[in-house]
Amino acid sequence: xxxRRVLLKLSGEALAGEKKTGFDxxxxxxxxxxxxxxxxxxxxxxxxxxxxxxxxxRTSDAIDRSKADQxxxxxxxxxxxxVSEIFRSVGMETxxxxxxxxxxxxxxxxxDDADADLEAGKIVFFAGGTGHPYFSTDTAVALRAVxxxxxxxxxxxxxxxxxxxxxKKDPNAKKYDRISLSQVLEExxxxxxxxxxxxxxxxxxxxxxFGLEGEDAIRRALAGEITGTVVTAD
Numbered sequence: 001x002x003x004r005r006v007l008l009k010l011s012g013e014a015l016a017g018e019k020k021t022g023f024d025x026x027x028x029x030x031x032x033x034x035x036x037x038x039x040x041x042x043x044x045x046x047x048x049x050x051x052x053x054x055x056x057x058r059t060s061d062a063i064d065r066s067k068a069d070q071x072x073x074x075x076x077x078x079x080x081x082x083v084s085e086i087f088r089s090v091g092m093e094t095x096x097x098x099x100x101x102x103x104x105x106x107x108x109x110x111x112d113d114a115d116a117d118l119e120a121g122k123i124v125f126f127a128g129g130t131g132h133p134y135f136s137t138d139t140a141v142a143l144r145a146v147x148x149x150x151x152x153x154x155x156x157x158x159x160x161x162x163x164x165x166x167x168k169k170d171p172n173a174k175k176y177d178r179i180s181l182s183q184v185l186e187e188x189x190x191x192x193x194x195x196x197x198x199x200x201x202x203x204x205x206x207x208x209x210f211g212l213e214g215e216d217a218i219r220r221a222l223a224g225e226i227t228g229t230v231v232t233a234d
Contacts (some may be wrong), residue, residue, distance in 0.1 A: 005044040005118065006222060007145040008035070008154045009137070012053035012079050014212045021053050023079075028086045031218060036092055038222035039123060045222065046114075046124040046148055048141045049083060051075025069133035076137060077102060080127035093122045099131030111147055118148065138196035146203045153200070153207045154221050155192070160211030161228035162191050180232045181207075191231060200233065207231040 010031065017024030039045055054075035058068035077098055084094040095117040097109040106127065107113065117124050129140045145153050162184070165173040181201040184191050191197070191209060200207065210221050210228035220227065 003042050003044050003119075005046070005148060005150045006152055006154050007046045007048065007141060007148065007150045008156065008218070008222070009141045010047060010049045010083075010156050011158065011212070012050040012075065014156065014158065015049065015079065015083065016053040023053070023082055025086065028083055029090065031083070032087045032090045032092070034216060034219035035087065035123065035222065036090055037219050039092060039121065041223070043222055044118045044121070046118060046126060046144060046150070047080075047083075048126050048137055048144065049076055049079040050137050051079060054078065066133040069129075069135075073100075073128045073131070076129060077106065077127040080125040081105060084123075084125055087123055093120075094125060095122050096125040096127055098128035100128060102128075115148065135195065136193050138192040139199065142192065142196040142199040142203075142205065145205055146199065150205070153205060155207060155209045156212040156218060156221070157209055158212065159209075160214065162189060162209050162231065164189070176229050178230045178232065180234045182234060184231060204233040206233040 013020065015024065015028055016022055017027040035045060051072045055072045057072060058065050080096045084096050087094050096106045097114055098106040099109045101108055114124055126140060126144045129135060129137055130143060141153055159167060162176045162179055163173040167173040181197060185197050185201060208221060208226045208228065208230050210217055210226060214227065
């Protein structure tokens, strides 16, 4: 019987906790313990972490866009290395892959190697985005999920689902319990960026969006209990 595979996307800002920058070890440990429960139940888990707790993209005209994106890639590598160590400290085996060489700090991405680590029950971190500028971590999430044959992508966000407007600005914003990728694309709802949305649609990759701050939110999502929005692959 094929084990369920998921790709979990975490925001870098969420890992920083109330500090909003760097790392909050207690927050990271809480995430690790939730993931551990699912891994011990047999779920195969890959993780992509954003870099927003260190870098938020091009912030100055003095910085070339390509260089700004490269800095962002390195921010995600720092996050993956740190969180991987927190996961190890609570008893999980991990592997960190990057699409470019980082000395001996990470493994150079190869599909077969990452697939073998997943099958062995390791938590696999995909850091460094796609390795190319102009592509966000959303695109890396979609790409790796398709390559790894994930059953779904789980997006842990600051909001508790997909809305038809920004709920922080519009008190009448409507939350969707279920929506299709086609509708997300047509209405430009911004669940993930445009390139990632199209990649998921073309490869029939479903998503689920849930609020990271809910109690045991990651544990429930990894167990298939989605309290946010299910995004179907049609």
